[in-house]
Amino acid sequence: MQHDEGAEDGRPLLRNRTAEIVVALLLLGGCAVVIYDSVRLGFNWTEGEGPAPGYFPFYVAVILGVSSLVNLLSALRGQGAGEIFVSARPFSRVLAVLIPSLVYVALVQYVGIYVASAIFIAAFMVVKAETQTTTAMINAALSPASARMVSTPIALDEAMPCRPSTL
Numbered sequence: 001m002q003h004d005e006g007a008e009d010g011r012p013l014l015r016n017r018t019a020e021i022v023v024a025l026l027l028l029g030g031c032a033v034v035i036y037d038s039v040r041l042g043f044n045w046t047e048g049e050g051p052a053p054g055y056f057p058f059y060v061a062v063i064l065g066v067s068s069l070v071n072l073l074s075a076l077r078g079q080g081a082g083e084i085f086v087s088a089r090p091f092s093r094v095l096a097v098l099i100p101s102l103v104y105v106a107l108v109q110y111v112g113i114y115v116a117s118a119i120f121i122a123a124f125m126v127v128k129a130e131t132q133t134t135t136a137m138i139n140a141a142l143s144p145a146s147a148r149m150v151s152t153p154i155a156l157d158e159a160m161p162c163r164p165s166t167l
Helices: 016-041 055-076 088-111 113-127 133-141 144-156
Strands: 012-015 084-087
Touching: 012 016, 012 088, 016 055, 016 084, 084 088, 088 113
Parallel strands: none
Antiparallel strands: 012 084
């Protein structure tokens, strides 16, 4: 996006240059950890045995690190400095999907994937699609996840765990 294209989307929250610098630094940090551990494990090729445990991670991290360094230098020189990465309105739309998805992932641990999926579907229908609550509940109950929760133990003639067991 250019300077004026994102005006209807609200104020800019993040510019491309800032995003490029942050991502490049994060990737460089991750690459440094992988390279350090690959050196600790050994990244050489042993005749008759093949690659040491750190061989492939080392070279992947080197390639990714060099690429990140090129991106970092490009961003520091100011290329794409004025372009908007994300504005307020599009970012709020992303959060409207991301936050419920994170809650769904957290719920799976406690109530299982079937119940969490039914809750997720019903909540999205009520909040985002503005469906009536009763219609959303019926649709969630008839969803493929709910059908699998009922049909799998019957088809396999065996009780299936619906949520992670506590050890």
